[in-house]
Amino acid sequence: MSIATYIAALPLPECAMSINGYYPEVVVTGYRTSSVSGRGSFNTELNEQTLGEIGETRYVSKRNPPRDIVVKYNLSADSRADHNLKCSLLKRLLGTPESIFIFADEPENFYVGTISSVSEEIGNTGGNNYISSSGEITIHCSDPSKYSINERSFIVASSTVTVINDGIKAVPIDYIITNHADNSYITMTSSKGILGVGSLEEIVGRYHNGDIIVVDGSAGKTYINSTYSPTEEIKGSIYFWADPGSTVINFDYSSFCTADPTIIVKIREAWA
Numbered sequence: 001m002s003i004a005t006y007i008a009a010l011p012l013p014e015c016a017m018s019i020n021g022y023y024p025e026v027v028v029t030g031y032r033t034s035s036v037s038g039r040g041s042f043n044t045e046l047n048e049q050t051l052g053e054i055g056e057t058r059y060v061s062k063r064n065p066p067r068d069i070v071v072k073y074n075l076s077a078d079s080r081a082d083h084n085l086k087c088s089l090l091k092r093l094l095g096t097p098e099s100i101f102i103f104a105d106e107p108e109n110f111y112v113g114t115i116s117s118v119s120e121e122i123g124n125t126g127g128n129n130y131i132s133s134s135g136e137i138t139i140h141c142s143d144p145s146k147y148s149i150n151e152r153s154f155i156v157a158s159s160t161v162t163v164i165n166d167g168i169k170a171v172p173i174d175y176i177i178t179n180h181a182d183n184s185y186i187t188m189t190s191s192k193g194i195l196g197v198g199s200l201e202e203i204v205g206r207y208h209n210g211d212i213i214v215v216d217g218s219a220g221k222t223y224i225n226s227t228y229s230p231t232e233e234i235k236g237s238i239y240f241w242a243d244p245g246s247t248v249i250n251f252d253y254s255s256f257c258t259a260d261p262t263i264i265v266k267i268r269e270a271w272a
Contacts, residue, residue: 002078002130003030003076003078003130003132004029004030004076004077004078004082005029005030007029007030007031007032007076008025008029008030010032012025012104013025013032013033013034013104014104014105015033015035015036015103015104015105016033016103016104017033017036017071017101017102017103017104017137018101018102018103018104019093019094019096019099019100019101020096020099020100021100022093023104024073024090024093027089027093028075028086028089028090028093029086030075030076030077030086031073031074031075031086031090032073032074032075032076033071033072033073034072034073034074034134035071035072036069036070036071036072036103037069037070037072038067038068038069038070038139039069039103039106039111039146041067042064042272043064043065043067043144044062044063044064044065045062045063045064045065046059046060046061046062047060047061047062047063048060064144064145064272065144066140066141066142066143066144067111067113067140067141067144068116068138068139068140068141069101069111069113069138069139069141070136070137070138070139071136071137071138071139072134072135072136072137073134073135073136073137074123074132074133074134075087075090075120075132075133075134075135076130076131076132077130077131077132078129078130078131079129079130079131080131082131083131083133087120087133090118091118094115094118094137095115097114098112098113098114099112099113099114099115100112101113101139102149107149108148108149108150109146109147109148109149109271110146110147110149111139111141111145111146111147112141112142112143112147113139113140113141113142114139114140114142115137115138115139115140116138116139116140117136117137117138118135118136118137118138119135119136120133120134120135121133121134121135144272145169145270145271145272146270146271146272147268147269147270148167148268148269148270151174151266151267151268152164152165152266152267152268152269153264153265153266154264154265154266155262155263155264155265156249156251156262156263156264156265159250159251159252159253159260160248160249160250160251161248161249161251161263161265162246162247162248162249163242163246163247163248163249163265163267164245164246165242165243165244165245165246165247165267165269166244166269167244167269167270167271168244168270168271168272169244169270169271169272170241170242170243170244171241171242171267171268171269171270172217172218172239172241172242172267173217173239173240173241173242173247173249173265173266173267174214174215174216174217174218174265174266174267175188175213175214175215175217175263175264175265175266176212176213176214176263176264176266177212177213177214177215177261177262177263178210178211178212178261178262178263179207179208179209179210179211179212179213179261180209180210180259180260180261180262181209181257181258181259182204182205182206182207182208182209182254182256182257182258183198183206183207183253183254183257183261184198184199184200184201184202184203184204184206184207184254184256184257185197185198185199185200185202185206185234185252185253185254186198186213186251186252186253186261186263187234187251187252188249188250188251189249189250189251189252190240190247190248190249190250191247191248192238192240192241193237193238193240194236194237194238195215195234195237195238195239195240196233196234196237197213197215197222197232197233197234197237198232198234199234200234202254202255202256204256207224209259211224211225212224212225212226213232214226217239217241220239242267249265251263
């Protein structure tokens with residue numbers, strides 16, 4: 001058995017990285033993650049204003065800058081030609097921008113990032129029978145947040161719902177609305193504003209029994225029966241987000257609507 005084959009048969013390292021559902025340890029025989037850094041770092045950039053001639057400063061706002069996650073790895077091959085082939089395969093696996101990265105020791109969360117660099121240093125060689133290298137893979141996350149794999153869903157009852165966000169960042173809210181009678185509009189109201197779709201002019205038959213409205217809070221788009229409908233948003237609507245903690249949302253429908261729609265509210269929690 002070659003060393004590369006032996007390494008491939010080992011269990012995944014605790015910190016193994018998957019990219020878009022694929023572990024390099026599985027795809028590239030002889031690859032192995034040795035360490036990961038950068039996930040636990042927390043950086044904040046502050047925007048301050050200088051006041052008066054004495055030069056005192058006051059807090060204005062803050063932002064979380066992009067995050068770099070560094071994955072150190074080793075790669076073993078049976079020959080230099082085999083090593084070059086595996087390097088090409090690894091680069092192909094890492095080449096998709098804005099990929100989903102999940103780590104084996106944290107399978108419930110994911111990051112979104114793009115590979116900004118891959119280093120390589122040739123180590124031990126055994127002539128034509130063995131060659132190894134080590135290096136670093138840098139994942140640049142323009143959005144530094146870590147997101148939950150699973151969305152949280154809440155069902156509207158009696159025209160209201162309380163959305164619980166156990167993350168530490170505000171996140172967008174999605175709505176899946178299934179109509180059970182003729183309806184003209186649906187509004188969602190929170191302490192942050194009002195979001196509405198349809199027409200407040202009470203147009204009978206604008207929405208029918210069975211029509212499904214999907215509001216994508218992140219993209220700010222509305223779909224009617226799976227078709228993007230940019231004219232559905234009521235003018236002045238605000239795509240408010242769910243802050244950490246609880247957000248109460250109240251819903252309203254047309255006066256002639258004889259059956260409340262079924263509404264599922266979804267969020268994906270995030271951490272800095």
